[in-house]
Amino acid sequence: MTDSEHNLHDKRVIIVSNRLPVSVSRKRGSLKIFPSVGGLATGLSSFHKQQNGLWVGWPGIKPGNQKSKSEIENILRSDYNCLPVFLSDTELKKYYYGFSNRTLWPLFHYFSTYCTYDPSEWETYKHVNQIFCDRILEVIKPGDMVWVHDYHLLLLPGMLRRETPDTTIGFFLHIPFPSMEIFRHLPWREKILRGMLGADLIGFHTYDYTRHFLSCCLRILGLEQVYGQVITDNRMVKVDTFPMGIDADKFSETAKSPKVEKKVKRLQKKLQTEKIILSVDRLDFTKGIPERLRAFELFLERHPYWHKKITYVFLCVPSRSKVQEYRLLKKEIDELVGRINGRFDTPEWQPILYMYRSLPFEELISLYSAADLALVTPLRDGMNLVAKEYLACQCESGKGALVLSETAGSAAELGEAIIVNPNDIEMTADAIARGLSVPEKEVKNSVCHMAGRIKEYNVFRWTEDFINHLAETEEKQELNRQYFLTDKHQQTLKDNYEKASRRLLMLDYDGTLVYLEKRPELAQPDPELLDLLTKLQEDPKNSVVIVSGRDKECLSRWLNDTGVEMVAEHGTWMQVKNAETWQLSTAGLTDDWKKNIYPILRTFSVRTPGSFVEEKAFALAWHYRKADPALGDLRSKELMDALHDILAGTDLQILQGNKVLEIKPMGVNKGNAALHWLGDEQQWDFIMAAGDDWTDEDIFAVLPEKAWSIKVGFVPFTRARYFLESPEKLKNILRSLIAVNQ
């Protein structure tokens, strides 16, 4: 057993979703509680029971008076480990029917023209997420993990993070995450992304959704990712793919039960056709129902052979019938079914058996088992569990073919199905014909393959996988937290400083003493920083060196009056104590190479809007902070590639900074410059170095073990011993050091 598995069983997991796994209703005064249907409820219920956790969600009933509320709450708590979140009619209307289902649902399913962007619905969405957050805060205990589900609660992870910063939070999205071009339509896109990023682990059904989310983080928030890890607010957020499974055994066992077998026979007898085609969906515009009906009509038109030999059992589960778009869709479907049946039926045969209702579980299983072909052709679907449930019921007989839409998340796993573009009516009509005539052996082969995978990566494995990853992420966060310079560390640092009589402080400038700006000239020091540096260096026990990538003219202009020593251009120039002028750190540097390299950098800056070339005495830098992040990143790789061959055999090197590539003579780097002061390290009894970027790693690499090395901002890899959140925090420490002397 690994540590994380061990953790899994130790910790209480609080599951949070819009709906509880049970629904409550009141009939003639007494409460009725029945399990909610659907993959999430079934899949997580057994995990929930087994780990004795808590499930927080809406119970599906109006709260009524205080007495009724307490009654509902007591039963749910004691018998189901559920904590109800009561919502008023207005809250439900605006948060659930409004922002969740009229903004997020259509947008995330690429139906942007169906979206409404109503600020008051957004306000209620925020408010209800806060209600969920407050409810969790009432019950959360130290060590609990929280697992938030789906698009109704996208802000909740961020809210919880603010209130309980150290809680381990997971988030899983059950619907697609759209591409950046779609997501950017949302007026509240930054807030939604920040809300999700409150989690430690964010899960999606497919790699495409994961990719889209990471791209939105980069393009909208400017947050980069390394191996699916996004760094934000000095925390690491892991983003990964977890395709949801089903309780496959439950489906296959039920399919084999005598009761279901009897129902199947009864159905076949009733329909009296050679083959049964089946579709099962909630009535929703994402499911591609009219398109499928038109494809079925075309199939009948083109294949009279199949007339009277097939029945299409079309199960459509009522949903969101209060919403106008859904009512219109229902009307369109009714008319289409009427038209097709009217066009092709005969006194003894009707092509479509249309059921507009929800069926009990065993009835549903008998349909899955009886079918010879299932049509799962949504225009867009996060995963689609119906496809998996159907295959699980078919695993024994292996007779049922599957026509599956390429835009359903499950298509990423069910490649052996007949894959269609659901908008292509001809293609779908052909696929129906193909699905009916694939040789039995071939169908069996593909069904068995797919059913085998569904059985193996079932919903229990899915849950375990997610929770184990969450536990692993928690361990990593815990470890990372240990590297942050805590108050206790800071006290030790101050004590060391106080006792020392020869102190060296090497500080980077941009991103370390001041925040990074879009344009370098905007990062000018304010009077407070100048005063801080002056006071630090006035202490005769101190040597304060600013080690920067900036040119010497800028550093002189900004910092000369403070009296600090300086290193410019990443180590090319040094201005040491009492020296009148700058001196080259290495003898024999030349700049005649610049005329060859400059045109290349120029071409890249012309091709990359927002980027520019900076010329320094012995270096050329290509800055791309202001460029589109993805394009800048791509071009920087191309430039590295282009320069790689050109620089081979020369004594030039490429330094990768924060959104800058710098070409300069070999051996010139901040680390070598630092050696000028560190050379005789014995003379120092206190050494501190701070920096934020890759070029500062060269300093960290040459520091003696006893030094205090501090990375400003959290990154996954560094040679520094400690992290510090921001330039502000570093300046606080420096201020406290000055106080030591007074």
Ligand code: GDG
């Ligand atoms: C989201 C995403 C994603 C359907 N009709 C009846 C019935 N059902 C059950 C099925 C299945 C569920 O409803 C529908 O499955 P979906 O996959 O469409 O999932 P949703 O819960 O609607 O939606 C979706 C899913 O989350 C999981 O992450 O796959 O993409 O939109 O379980 O069996 N059940 C019964 N009678 C019916 O008539 N008893």
